[in-house]
Amino acid sequence: MATVKTTPRQKVGWGTANLVVIALALIPVLWLLSLSFKTPTAVLDPSFWPKQWTWSNYFRSTGILSTSQFIRPLLNSIGIGLIATFIAVVLASMAAYAVARLRFPGKGLLIGMALLIAMFPVISLVTPMFSIERALGLFNTWPGLIIPYVAFGLPLGIYTLSAFFREIPWELEKAAKVDGATPFQAFTKVIAPLAAPGMVTTSILVFLLCWNEFLLAISLTSTTASRTAPASIAYFSGSSQFTVPTGPIAAAAVVITIPIIIFVVFFQRRIVAGLTSGAVKG
Amino acid sequence: MSSNTEAVTVAAQGEAKVRKGRKQLSEGARAERRLGWMLCAPAVIVMIAVTAYPVGYAIWLSLERYNLELPQAIKFVGLSNYGAILSSPYWWQALKVTVIITIFSVAITLVLGMLLALLMHRTLFGRGTLRTAALIPYGIVTVAAAYGWQYAWTPGQGYLSAAFNHSAPLTSEVKAIIVIILAEIWKTTPFVALLLLAGLSLVPEDLQKAAKVDGATAWQRFIRITLPLMKPAILVALLFRTLDSFRIFDNIYILTAGNNGTGSVSNLGYDNLFNALNLGIGSAISILIFICVAIIAVLFIKGFGTAAPGTDIGKR
Numbered sequence: 225m226a227t228v229k230t231t232p233r234q235k236v237g238w239g240t241a242n243l244v245v246i247a248l249a250l251i252p253v254l255w256l257l258s259l260s261f262k263t264p265t266a267v268l269d270p271s272f273w274p275k276q277w278t279w280s281n282y283f284r285s286t287g288i289l290s291t292s293q294f295i296r297p298l299l300n301s302i303g304i305g306l307i308a309t310f311i312a313v314v315l316a317s318m319a320a321y322a323v324a325r326l327r328f329p330g331k332g333l334l335i336g337m338a339l340l341i342a343m344f345p346v347i348s349l350v351t352p353m354f355s356i357e358r359a360l361g362l363f364n365t366w367p368g369l370i371i372p373y374v375a376f377g378l379p380l381g382i383y384t385l386s387a388f389f390r391e392i393p394w395e396l397e398k399a400a401k402v403d404g405a406t407p408f409q410a411f412t413k414v415i416a417p418l419a420a421p422g423m424v425t426t427s428i429l430v431f432l433l434c435w436n437e438f439l440l441a442i443s444l445t446s447t448t449a450s451r452t453a454p455a456s457i458a459y460f461s462g463s464s465q466f467t468v469p470t471g472p473i474a475a476a477a478v479v480i481t482i483p484i485i486i487f488v489v490f491f492q493r494r495i496v497a498g499l500t501s502g503a504v505k506g
Numbered sequence: 507m508s509s510n511t512e513a514v515t516v517a518a519q520g521e522a523k524v525r526k527g528r529k530q531l532s533e534g535a536r537a538e539r540r541l542g543w544m545l546c547a548p549a550v551i552v553m554i555a556v557t558a559y560p561v562g563y564a565i566w567l568s569l570e571r572y573n574l575e576l577p578q579a580i581k582f583v584g585l586s587n588y589g590a591i592l593s594s595p596y597w598w599q600a601l602k603v604t605v606i607i608t609i610f611s612v613a614i615t616l617v618l619g620m621l622l623a624l625l626m627h628r629t630l631f632g633r634g635t636l637r638t639a640a641l642i643p644y645g646i647v648t649v650a651a652a653y654g655w656q657y658a659w660t661p662g663q664g665y666l667s668a669a670f671n672h673s674a675p676l677t678s679e680v681k682a683i684i685v686i687i688l689a690e691i692w693k694t695t696p697f698v699a700l701l702l703l704a705g706l707s708l709v710p711e712d713l714q715k716a717a718k719v720d721g722a723t724a725w726q727r728f729i730r731i732t733l734p735l736m737k738p739a740i741l742v743a744l745l746f747r748t749l750d751s752f753r754i755f756d757n758i759y760i761l762t763a764g765n766n767g768t769g770s771v772s773n774l775g776y777d778n779l780f781n782a783l784n785l786g787i788g789s790a791i792s793i794l795i796f797i798c799v800a801i802i803a804v805l806f807i808k809g810f811g812t813a814a815p816g817t818d819i820g821k822r
Binding site for chain 1 (some may be wrong): 542
């Protein structure tokens with residue numbers, strides 16, 4: 225429709241609509257940011273911006289970045305997220321290649337299963353996983369969270385990657401096979417590099433999924449040894465037992481939001497492409 | 507003459523190629539099949555190990571009286587855990603809350619998502635900025651956003667509470683549920699909008715132009731052309747959002763902790779495991795939720811017919 229000439233009034237209209245959406249999306253985030261810069265007393269002031277700005281919720285002795293109560297869970301979140309994403313994307317790219325390229329019985333079953341797990345009620349896993357992981361010694365360990373995160377990252381990965389894989393120029397694979405490459409070599413030497421953009425996108429989406437996860441993170445952990453950042457915030461305590469640690473909680477919320485803002489700003493196109501390709505074309 | 511022989515040799519070569527190709531296919535078909543299974547096996551094993559096996563185990567646990575505080579009293583009790591849950595007002599309250607949140611948040615999200623998709627599709631400038639801004643609610647950690655909402659609605663502390671006459675919505679059942687629904691809508695509208703945006707881009711522009719020439723208003727074009735063509739995308743968004751909304755946990759856990767009858771079925775299951783330490787009842791709740799989700803999914807897929815996601819993925 226951009227081809228139709230636009231009147232100034234239309235411009236104002238679309239511009240206003242844009243601004244409303246951007247404001248609605250950003251205000252709750254800015255509110256968290258503002259809270260994180262308020263002093264403990266100013267937290268009890270409903271004005272949107274702090275009258276007096278302070279870094280004390282982040283740094284110094286009172287700050288979240290100087291306590292292992294938050295630093296350790298932050299490292300857990302990064303470590304668990306990266307490992308789970310890596311494993312999920314490797315396994316998903318193998319399966320997605322098969323789905324996109326190969327003819328084999330049981331493909332429909334695999335896709336149905338992935339769909340089922342994408343919609344699986346996580347709470348249904350919590351009770352049995354709690355019991356199983358305690359019996360296996362996985363409770364409150366990194367693998368205890370990595371394994372279920374891989375399982376929930378897989379459907380997303382398989383869907384997104386198989387959509388990307390269908391767009392790849394497969395003649396190159398044939399050419400490689402003509403040149404004497406085995407199907408496996410054709411996969412690793414020719415197709416994998418071509419598939420890299422899709423894999424980056426998928427990795428971001430899977431990482432966001434792991435980074436965001438909360439229910440399993442509070443259920444399958446009991447100490448900061450493996451508790452992830454979102455889960456740790458729920459266990460924050462105030463400097464005295466009578467104060468609600470609003471400032472530190474807001475600061476922690478801001479810290480775990482920063483990577484998301486970075487991803488979204490730098491990979492907006494990729495994320496949009498990844499989310500839409502997997503879900504609608506599939 | 508020479509051109510004739512050339513044609514013959516080309517034809518012969520072609521025939522030979524076809525024959526060779528067929529032979530390779532039958533040989534290759536088996537290898538392809540084996541490779542397909544091999545490539546899928548690790549993913550399948552992980553998915554089964556993490557979902558099917560625990561669900562099976564949960565079914566077994568749900569038939570036992572199993573309280574972690576009384577490990578000596580573990581006993582097979584048949585379906586009595588289910589009887590206890592289904593005759594408990596807490597279950598029905600939680601189910602009611604879950605269904606209400608699901609219906610309202612999904613319905614409103616679909617409408618707003620459609621508006622946002624149209625805006626993202628049609629807007630004249632700032633498209634990238636708009637999409638980046640919209641992705642923030644999608645990407646933000648639900649728990650982080652939930653804390654923001656909680657403080658915003660706390661009297662004497664939050665700007666929203668101050669703007670609404672210093673009200674304390676999180677302390678009353680109905681208002682708290684409204685706040686929870688609003689938080690869900692804020693978080694999930696961008697995702698729905700992106701799914702619908704992909705659907706919108708499949709609507710041919712020519713069709714719109716032709717209808718415009720025929721004198722159809724913008725609204726008529728939307729109802730008669732855009733919506734029907736977007737049906738698959740809408741159904742996918744509806745299915746994903748409904749099932750996702752039905753398992754709502756994070757927002758409620760932070761906003762109200764399920765107090766004043768605002769807990770969802772997921773919150774109820776969590777409380778039974780970690781506050782009551784009752785593995786038997788907790789597992790039975792897990793299974794009941796699983797059954798609810800299965801029923802919703804089956805109803806949707808029956809309703810979808812061929813439009814169900816995944817049905818045509820295999821054909822490609």
